[in-house]
Amino acid sequence: MNVNQTAAWITHYNQHLQDQKDYLTSLDRKIGDGDHGINMARGFAEAAKAVEAETFETSADVLKKAAMTVMSKVGGASGPLYGTALLKMSMAAKGKDIKGDVFADMFEAAIDGIKQRGKAETGEKTMLDVWVPVLEEVKSSGFDAANVEETAQKAMEATKDLTATKGRASYLKERSKGHLDPGAVSSYYLFVSLAEALKEEG
Amino acid sequence: MNVNQTAAWITHYNQHLQDQKDYLTSLDRKIGDGDHGINMARGFAEAAKAVEAETFETSADVLKKAAMTVMSKVGGASGPLYGTALLKMSMAAKGKDIKGDVFADMFEAAIDGIKQRGKAETGEKTMLDVWVPVLEEVKSSGFDAANVEETAQKAMEATKDLTATKGRASYLKERSKGHLDPGAVSSYYLFVSLAEALKEEG
Amino acid sequence: MKKLINDPNLVITEMLDGFVAAHSSSVKRVKNTTVVARKNAPVSGKVGIVSGGGSGHEPAHAGYVGEGMLDAAVSGEVFTSPTPDQVFEAIKAVDSGKGVLLVIKNYTGDVMNFEMAAELAEAEGIQVDQVVVNDDVAVEDSSFTTGRRGVAGTVFVHKLAGAMAETGASLEEVKQTAEKVVQHVRTMGVALSPCIMPSSGEESFELGDKEIEMGIGIHGEPGIEKKPLVFADEITSEMVERILPELELNENDEVAVMVNGMGATPEMELYIVNRKVHELLVEKSVTVSHTFVGEYMTSLEMAGCSITVLKVDDQLKELLDAPSQAPAFRI
Amino acid sequence: MKKLINDPNLVITEMLDGFVAAHSSSVKRVKNTTVVARKNAPVSGKVGIVSGGGSGHEPAHAGYVGEGMLDAAVSGEVFTSPTPDQVFEAIKAVDSGKGVLLVIKNYTGDVMNFEMAAELAEAEGIQVDQVVVNDDVAVEDSSFTTGRRGVAGTVFVHKLAGAMAETGASLEEVKQTAEKVVQHVRTMGVALSPCIMPSSGEESFELGDKEIEMGIGIHGEPGIEKKPLVFADEITSEMVERILPELELNENDEVAVMVNGMGATPEMELYIVNRKVHELLVEKSVTVSHTFVGEYMTSLEMAGCSITVLKVDDQLKELLDAPSQAPAFRI
Ligand SMILES: Nc1ncnc2c1ncn2[C@@H]1O[C@H](COP(=O)(O)OP(=O)(O)O)[C@@H](O)[C@H]1O
Ligand SMILES: Nc1ncnc2c1ncn2[C@@H]1O[C@H](COP(=O)(O)OP(=O)(O)O)[C@@H](O)[C@H]1O
Ligand SMILES: [Mg+2]
Ligand SMILES: [Mg+2]
Ligand SMILES: [Mg+2]
Ligand SMILES: [Mg+2]
Structure with missing residues (x-):
């Protein structure tokens, strides 16, 4: 993944978030407080703008810029978590040619960061339930963008059957079952955007 | 009108007010603040109770009791006005055998009282627009209960075409046209009740 | 409902x-009344101040009972003026011999009931005077109406007459202060939704999804005009434009502002309105000495607000700053 | 909308x-932040207190900035925790060298964003500590949830920690006071109607004509149970019955009570609820030392209320009585 593709990852992701803003918000209204799409769309619009406004030397720089912007523009639970994920990926990517195992290292660093910040584990109906299966898939079969997207989709859909024990949805206990986790869905689009960016010429 | 008929006047009126409570309130909602039926029903329920609870020597005593109760239980604009009307009728009836001209004297006293309290004249879309035609009818053709009721009805219906310049409805200016005046309608029922009471044996 | x-x-x-x-x-x-009075009423050596009206305007009126404001408040049924006997009880409860001022909002019912109470009190030798508040510019003050209504500006009358009474002033002086406030205070209100009377369960008026009711009073009466819902800044401008000419403000005049929620309006929106009010006044080189934003004179759960502007001078500013212990107006 | x-x-x-x-x-x-601070911040010789959270809870949190309460409040977007950089700006604005206490409501987002801000501040050598408020008894405090939410009880934390800081107490002492309040305060909320996010224009949940949502938070989240609308006394009893066991009250214990409107509830109804709360406490021989009725921690235009009970001792009572100049909490 070269620097242009990394920038495209962020701008594509922003495009998806703008398109899915109302959908993500409506998911959050069911089991949260109805702002996830609004938060993500607001923050990543700024991140995309910041990434487009500059020319970067490395993918790590792009990710760091996006991380800092997301951290200060998203807010809520998702802001620190996506901000941390991007920052940790930037750190893992630093000085590396991003391919194969480096993706696994990046995802692993992101997951560690998310877990540390949010004190959640898999199975608690959060974005981790998309990130962790993706990492496992990459670790076991190597990095393949199409597979990653497919795994993310399945994992995202599987959050429907989970009972939330972290985040706002946990207040609903069993009543959180039967609804997709908004953060899992927004994470799915992150991997969709990654696959799209990688298909493009650098 | 003997003392029993006078008491019946009040109790019949209360019955009408309970029946018409929602209707009067809905009229007041259109051009006022939506409480006329509630106010009248609350106050006259107390007045009827007070009148039924005692035995009175004279009609004037019955009217005075009703007046005092209405004054302290109705509130709003209609409370002082009906209270005053009843009190003035009591005073005009004092020591008299109530028939013929005495009715005219009573109505005239009531109207004077209403005018003095409310500083209104006829044609301003208030209860006066029922009381005054009734008085005129009694003055010109003598007292006849059926005629009084008929006159009251016509006068009440005629308030629809008036523009209010007194009371809450005056805030609406021309928009008050096309609606009956709630106080005119409740006054109409007062005369209906009078006719009913006079039909009964004393 | x-x-x-x-x-x-x-x-x-x-x-x-x-x-x-x-x-x-x-x-x-x-006891056995709807009168709320200061615990230590009557306060000796002080003119008593009694206000009241229908209920449904909370915190008005009981919320303004306390040192620095009212001595007693009388509550009628919802949107229905209290009866003379109740007002009379309030007068008796607060009269220390220095006389009692009645603060009446200009509605036919309120005026009649309070006046009858005053007559009862005078018959018992209590000195009573009254002031009639009529700050609502939505209503024309002509012979074709009962005159302008009394609305949120009444709170300023409570505050300033209350502060004056606290100085030991005479009934005449307290009344003069109250009259001065009445002359210099103007209000305009708007509703985004009607209110619902507890007894009937019915909405006070009908309003479309994108409609507002301009020039409402505080009893859920229909306003003077239905209009399309536009931006807060436009609505605010229209209201302020109706208020200011009535106050004949000149450059460098000072005013106190009250942005009052009608009951269901988020405070966020009141502050957005206040922002524009200040902007408009600054444009006209009028100085805002005091601002009050919150719920002061409501209509049950109506959504909307009123804007009140009081032209102040040094005396009124000083009285505004005087301490008040009333639960709904602490200074 | x-x-x-x-x-x-x-x-x-x-x-x-x-x-x-x-x-x-x-x-x-x-400047260039969503931080509201005392005009004279930082106050020298005083621990700074910073609170905040998503907007839509007005008068929380800016309404509690003032002598006797907060030094600064940070506003996020509607129902969205503010970001670390904004909280960091608030910390910098109020630190006088005596350290800063962060008052955080227990939500994943708030906790993370405030903690990140604390890390930024510590990196710059500012002494920062925090207290996490979790008074909402509607949520079980178990490993299957993120723990109880912070709701209206937060206002008591502002008041009492604020009063403590005003005495010149150390960061540790101020934090201890805040923790003591957190340990002794419990809240339960009910909604009669949802609220509407300005950005989406959508109602936060659906509720039938005769339904209420029991155990709501302050972000328009669905509550723990939909129930039929019954009399205020029944609803109040159910709420109080859920709160009291968590406080382990004994006869002759003293409490402060807050009946808080969620945004669109007429004050009349809040006082009707308060009447029953007092009745229930008297039945249990618990003394109510202070009562606060009004809008303190809202959810935009949601109708409903929360009931908060704080178990007090002499120290907390004294701190409650201490003066406060915060616009939304004057004493
Ligand atoms: N502790 C946590 N760890 C990981 N992800 C979390 C955690 N808490 C919440 N999330 C994610 O954040 C999403 C909600 O984000 P958002 O709605 O923007 O924030 P908030 O809940 O503060 O309103 C959830 O759907 C979930 O995926
Ligand atoms: N000045 C007045 N003179 C005579 N009748 C009046 C006057 N003002 C109001 N009314 C009568 O009172 C009626 C309204 O009574 P009600 O609704 O009980 O009081 P309020 O207007 O205080 O709510 C009006 O319909 C009208 O007939
Ligand atoms: Mg959310
Ligand atoms: Mg009426
Ligand atoms: Mg009325
Ligand atoms: Mg949120």
């Missing part, structure tokens, strides 16, 4: 019980 | 402009 109530016929008495329970250190209920 | 707003994306900044315009004698806006 969704309300947190028990028997609709008992809302007033239960509300007053809850009010006195909350503020038992400073107020008391006059 | 009917709101008195302009651009939905500008509600926070316009609200803050209107707020600072109204209270310019006592507060200021920290």
Whole structure:
């Protein structure tokens, strides 16, 4: 993944978030407080703008810029978590040619960061339930963008059957079952955007 | 009108007010603040109770009791006005055998009282627009209960075409046209009740 | 109708019980009445101030009972003026011999009931005077109406007459202060939704999804005009433009502002309105000395707000700054 | 959606402009932030107290900035925790060298964003500590949830920690007071109607004509149970019955009570609820030392209320009585 593709990852992701803003918000209204799409769309619009406004030397720089912007523009639970994920990926990517195992290292660093910040584990109906299966898939079969997207989709859909024990949805206990986790869905689009960016010429 | 008929006047009126409570309130909602039926029903329920609870020597005593109760239980604009009307009728009836001209004297006293309290004249879309035609009818053709009721009805219906310049409805200016005046309608029922009471044996 | 109530016929008495329970250190209920008075009423050497009206305007009027403001408040049924006997009880409860000022909002019912109470009091040798508040510019002050209504500006009358009375001023002086406020205070209101009477359960008027009611009073009466819902800044400008000419403000004049929620309006929106009010006044080189944003004179759960502007001078500013212990207006 | 707003994306900044315009004698806006601070911040020799959270809870949190309570409040977007950089700005604005206490409501987002801000501050050598408020008994405090939410009880934390800081106490002492309040305060909320986010225009949950939502938080989240609308006394009893066991009250214990409107509830109804709360406490021989009825921690235009009970001792009572100049909590 070269620097242009990394920038495209962020701008594509922003495009998806703008398109899915109302959908993500409506998911959050069911089991949260109805702002996830609004938060993500607001923050990543700024991140995309910041990434487009500059020319970067490395993918790590792009990710760091996006991380800092997301951290200060998203807010809520998702802001620190996506901000941390991007920052940790930037750190893992630093000085590396991003391919194969480096993706696994990046995802692993992101997951560690998310877990540390949010004190959640898999199975608690959060974005981790998309990130962790993706990492496992990459670790076991190597990095393949199409597979990653497919795994993310399945994992995202599987959050429907989970009972939330972290985040706002946990207040609903069993009543959180039967609804997709908004953060899992927004994470799915992150991997969709990654696959799209990688298909493009650098 | 003997003392029993006078008491019946009040109790019949209360019955009408309970029946018409929602209707009067809905009229007041259109051009006022939506409480006329509630106010009248609350106050006259107390007045009827007070009148039924005692035995009175004279009609004037019955009217005075009703007046005092209405004054302290109705509130709003209609409370002082009906209270005053009843009190003035009591005073005009004092020591008299109530028939013929005495009715005219009573109505005239009531109207004077209403005018003095409310500083209104006829044609301003208030209860006066029922009381005054009734008085005129009694003055010109003598007292006849059926005629009084008929006159009251016509006068009440005629308030629809008036523009209010007194009371809450005056805030609406021309928009008050096309609606009956709630106080005119409740006054109409007062005369209906009078006719009913006079039909009964004393 | 969704309300947190028990028997609709008992809302007033239960509300007053809850009010006195909350503020038992400073107020008391006059037995068998709907009168809330200062705990230490009558305050000797001080003119008593009595206000009141229909209920449904909370915190008006009981919320303004306390040192620095009212001596007593009388609550009628919802949107219905209290009866003369109740007002009379309030007068008796607060008269220390220095006389009592009645603060009346200009509605036919309120004026009549309070005047009858004054007559009862005078018959017992109590000195009573009155001031009639009529700040609502939505209503024309002509012979074709009963004159302008009394609305949120009444709170300023409570505050300033209350502060004046606290100085030991005479009934005449307190009345003069109250009259001065009445002359210099103007209000305009707007509704985004109607209110619902507990007893009937009906909405006070109908309003479309994108409609507002301009020039409303405080009793859920229809306003003077239905209009399309536009931006807060436009609505605010229209209201301010109706208020200011009536005050004949000149450059460098000073005013106090009250942005009052009608009951269901988020405070966020009141502050957005206040922002524009200040902007408009600054444009006209008028200085805002005091600003009050919150719920002061409501219409049950109506959404909307009123804007009140009081032209102040040094005397009124000083009285505004005087301490007040009233639960709904602490300074 | 009917709101008195302009651009939905500008509600926070316009609200803050209107707020600072109204209270310019006592507060200021920290430039290019959503931070409202005391005008004289940092107050030398005093621990700084910073609170905040998503917007839509007005008067929380800016309304509690003032002598005797907070030094600064940070506003996020509607129902969205503010970001670490904003909280960091608040910390910097109020630190006088004696350290800063962060009052955080227990939500994943708030905790993470405030903690990140604390890390930033510590990196710059500012001493920061925090207290996490979790008074909402509607949520079970178990490993299967993120723990109880922080709701209206937070206002008591502001008041008492604020009063403690005003005495010149150390950061540790102020934190101890805050923790003591957290340990002794419990809240339960009910909604009669949902609220509407300005940005989406959608109702936060659906509720039938005769239904209430029991155990709601302050972000328009669905509550723990939909129930039929019954009399206020029944609803109040159910709420109080859920709160009291958690406080382990004994006869002759003393409590402070807050009956808090969620935004659209007429004050009349809040006092009707308060009446029953007092009745229930008296039945249990618990003494109510202080009562606060009004809007303290809202959810935009949600109808409903929360009941908060704080077990007090002599120290907490004294701190409750200490003066406060915060616009939304004057004592
Ligand atoms: N502790 C946590 N760890 C990981 N992800 C979390 C955690 N808490 C919440 N999330 C994610 O954040 C999403 C909600 O984000 P958002 O709605 O923007 O924030 P908020 O809940 O503060 O309103 C959830 O759907 C979930 O995926
Ligand atoms: N000045 C007045 N003179 C005579 N009748 C009046 C006057 N003002 C109002 N009314 C009568 O009172 C009626 C309204 O009574 P009600 O609704 O009980 O009082 P309020 O207007 O205080 O709510 C009007 O319909 C009208 O007939
Ligand atoms: Mg959310
Ligand atoms: Mg009426
Ligand atoms: Mg009325
Ligand atoms: Mg949120």
